[in-house]
Amino acid sequence: MKRFVILLLTAVLALTMPLSALAAGQIEVTEDISVSDDYDWTRFKGQNVTLNVYNWGEYISNGSDDSVDVVAAFEKLTGIKVNYTTFDSNESLYAKLKSGAANYDVIIPSDYMVAKMISEGMLRPLDYSNIPNFQNIDEEYRNGDYDPENAYTVPYTLCTTGIIYNTKMVDEAPTSWADLWDEKYAGNILMFNNSRDAYAIGAFKSGSSVNPQTTEEVDAVVDELKAQKPLVQAYVMDEIFDKMIGGEAAVGVYYSGDAITMIDDNPDLAWVFPEEGTVLSVDSMAIPATSEHEEAAEMFINFMCEPDVGKANIEYIGYTTPMHCVWEILDEDLKYSEIAYPSEDIAAKEEVFTALSDEVNSELDVKWSEMKSYDEGGSGYLFLMLLAAMLALACFNIWRKVRRKTRNMY
Structure with a gap:
């Protein structure tokens, strides 16, 4: 009987205990993700905020293949809706933003494109008081040549x-x-x-x-x-x-x-x-200058730098993490992957884009x-010649019609 009472009390405590007490200083979001409880994750609930996030394809843990759905976890935690779309190159990202065809709140460009966007005034400086998890980024990946004062970006992967x-x-x-x-x-x-x-x-x-x-x-x-x-x-x-x-x-x-x-x-x-x-290459999270939800965008970036979230992303996409606290908790196969973490001899030959x-x-x-x-066989030039001939023939026919009309007037 005594054992039953203890078990009953334990069950009641588990049900009534604040989520932050499940782990010291943590809030459980999903079975696989807990986040820091000293951050106000809920301040946008009920405000109908939608974030437009623009990322590379296959570049976030999305719930497939038994992975964690990171975007869904963020929406559940914060009440912010995420409109998540993808691009396939830095150049297409740049063209989309430059054209003004769409408005985004969080983007993930590579280092050389970050530098280009900064020089053209396309990125918004970050308020790091809203991104305390920036402290999780290893020192060696801060203040890169593309953003020397780390005013605009937070590294995502390498x-x-x-x-x-x-x-x-x-x-x-x-x-x-x-x-x-x-x-x-x-x-x-x-x-x-x-x-x-x-x-x-x-x-x-x-x-x-x-x-x-x-x-x-x-x-x-x-x-x-x-x-x-x-x-x-x-x-x-x-x-x-x-x-x-x-x-x-x-x-x-x-x-x-x-x-x-x-x-x-x-x-x-x-x-x-x-x-x-x-x-x-270093791909970094940044906020376009045209963003209408800067603070919510910074919350998303902070969420992506939570260790459990970083682990879920890296284990799904296979890229190199800039956070040692994430590397420490990775699955062993990825943690010691020679592809994601090459030898010193290979690293010595790495070049970076500027x-x-x-x-x-x-x-x-x-x-x-x-x-x-370019067509080595010359078909490109042949096409241009045929096009020129067609234009010439069209002009000739127009001239004949004008000439015939003129003659008929007399």
Whole structure:
């Protein structure tokens, strides 16, 4: 009887105990996520606030494959509705914001794009009193060259670039970026469909800087990409998932975290860091200058820096965390992944993107567009000639009609 009374009292206490007492200084949001209880998470409840969050595809724990639905957890905790949409490149993110076609409250651009947006007044300075979890970001990832005073951004993840390949379709594993110019891979190569990452591969191959300083440097490297184009099956971003997992291509280039996801889905796939080096990128959370919900946006950023939330995101997307407190609680396989956390020898060859001058950036945009439309067989020029001929014929017919009408007047 005494034991029954104790059990009954324990059950009553568990039901009536404040959530913050379930763990010291924590509020339980879901079975897998608890957050700090010394932050006012509920101050927007009942105010019908909607946040527009714009992130990369496959870049947050979304509830699929037994993962935590991070956005749903945030909505449950705060009462804030989240309109979550995705982009596939920094360039498409920039174009969308620059056009004013949509208004966002939280975006996740990469380092070089952050620098560009800061210089153009496109980002809003952060109030870090609303983001106390910024303290969880490791010192080495603060005050990057792209945001030297850390006035505008909070690092979200880190990633590197490399080659993913199908071991069943490749006799000998690639070791170099230059291997992507080997004719034995003709029609089986997937390349980045964005100018900056593709340019970096051409730069590594030719021994040039991934951060060109002159238009002449841009032209020389894009010529390398032009020479490679006849071998390329497709220029892709998120499309690479279906193509590599489905065995539609032998080799591709992409980001380390997504490579982990693809390898999990298809064990025939493998990853290599090319011997010339790799690009290390930092993707950061930021608030556009046009945001109408700055404080709520800062709450979302603070939530994303909670250790349990960071763990859920990193274990789902496979990228490198900038928070040591998150790394400590990761699953062992990811915690010691050679893809997410490469050796010191590989890390020593990492390069980082910096913002380019307006002149160089414009040249890269133009030359990239020209390269994408370039046809080595000359069909592009043939098309232009046919178009010119059609225009000439149309003009001639118009002239004949005008001339005939004029003659009939007399």
